[in-house]
Amino acid sequence: MYSDFKTISTYYDALYVNDREYTPEATKVKELLTRNGVPLHTDLLVLACGTGGHIPYFKDDYHVSGLDLSEDMLDLARKKFPDVRFHLGNLIDFELETDFDAMICMYGSIGFVRTVDNLRASMKRIAAHLRPGGLALITPWSTVEDFQDNIVVNAADRPDLKIARMEQVRLKEPAIVEVTFHHLIGKNKEVTYHKQSMEIGLFSREEYLSAMADAGLQVVEEYTGTDVRGGVYIGKRAAG
Ligand SMILES: C[S@@+](CC[C@H](N)C(=O)[O-])C[C@H]1O[C@@H](n2cnc3c(N)ncnc32)[C@H](O)[C@@H]1O
Structure with a gap:
């Protein structure tokens, strides 16, 4: 993938x-x-x-x-x-x-x-x-030695762009970490939600x-x- x-x-x-x-x-x-x-x-x-x-x-x-x-x-x-x-x-x-x-x-x-x-x-x-x-x-x-499941949270606040970010980081398979991005994006007077998962080798x-x-x-x-x-x-x- x-x-x-x-x-x-x-x-x-x-x-x-x-x-x-x-x-x-x-x-x-x-x-x-x-x-x-x-x-x-x-x-x-x-x-x-x-x-x-x-x-x-x-x-x-x-x-x-x-x-x-x-x-x-x-x-x-x-x-x-x-x-x-x-x-x-x-x-x-x-x-x-x-x-x-x-x-x-x-x-x-x-x-x-x-x-x-x-x-x-x-x-x-x-x-x-x-x-x-x-x-x-x-x-x-x-x-492998230092990995821990985690939920990351932060935000970006610019005059033209506001983002609330949460990312769930979890071990999906013994050597694969899945990161699921949940991003709320405020732009052009609208708020949209973006969700996406990525797989990363551990x-x-x-x-x-x-x-x-x-x-x-x-x-x-x-x-x-x-x-x-x-x-x-x-x-x-x-x-x-
Ligand atoms: C998390 S971003 C980091 C970008 C940059 N290194 C930084 O620190 O700002 C990961 C980057 O790796 C690239 N990438 C992922 N798989 C790749 C591959 N197999 N070969 C080259 N680039 C790859 C993505 O397109 C993306 O731009």
């Missing part, structure tokens, strides 16, 4: 993209990239970039481009950042003409590949597009690490602090 972001894309930024979370996240990611040998002003690909929420935080320091599976999310990203190159592609099998010095995959977006086989395939595609010594920085979508730490190692990415660091939502696994492609 592909989790369709069509409807959510139109109000994704209002609900999910904010300086409060993205600033410390991007600052920490840059620190991790630098510490692990990625120089500034090299080629950085933002995987599953969505509407490009992270792009402004990286585009002055790296040659940034993005990749995502959703045309709708990419349309918005392209409008916001006309000078940035965005690729339509699936983590599982993407094939680009360029290689990169680093790739980042934020906010647990890797979980949308859903199965361990797809996780392993994705890591192979990532490794195949990294230059020798290049870095992959992956934020897991929770892990992988163990070992599954992440072995998928990276078997793809040829040596895990050089794990960041478990709170600046980056979900933490980070960092894999390096062997030099030369």
Whole structure:
């Protein structure tokens, strides 16, 4: 099942993209990239970039481009950042003409590949597009070890757009989490209700690490602090 972001894309930024979370996240990611040998002003690909929420935080320091599976999310990203190159592609099998010095995959977006086989395939595609010594920085979508059922609640309140958001996060199958979005959207003097479920793969730490190692990415660091939502696994492609 592909989790369709069509409807959510139109109000994704209002609900999910904010300086409060993205600033410390991007600052920490840059620190991790630098510490692990990625120089500034090299080629950085933002995987599953969505509407490009992270792009402004990286585009002055790296040659940034993005990749995502959703045309709708990419349309918005392209409008916001006309000078940035965005690729339509699936983590599982993407094939680009360029290689990169680093790739980042934020906010647990890797979980949308859903199965361990797809996780392993994705890591192979990532490794195949990294230059020798290049870095992959992956934020897991929770892990088997730390997952808990949850109900998330918050709201966005802008003059032209008001959203009340509840999301039910529950274990549906042993390795599949179902997120059910209940969004009340107030726009153009009307309130509409949007309900949608998405399925996300719940992988163990070992599954992440072995998928990276078997793809040829040596895990050089794990960041478990709170600046980056979900933490980070960092894999390096062997030099030369
Ligand atoms: C929760 S959004 C996060 C967007 C962005 N990373 C951020 O943090 O703002 C997840 C994104 O992953 C993308 N996605 C889901 N499955 C994908 C896949 N198999 N390959 C590439 N992108 C995918 C979706 O289209 C969506 O834009």
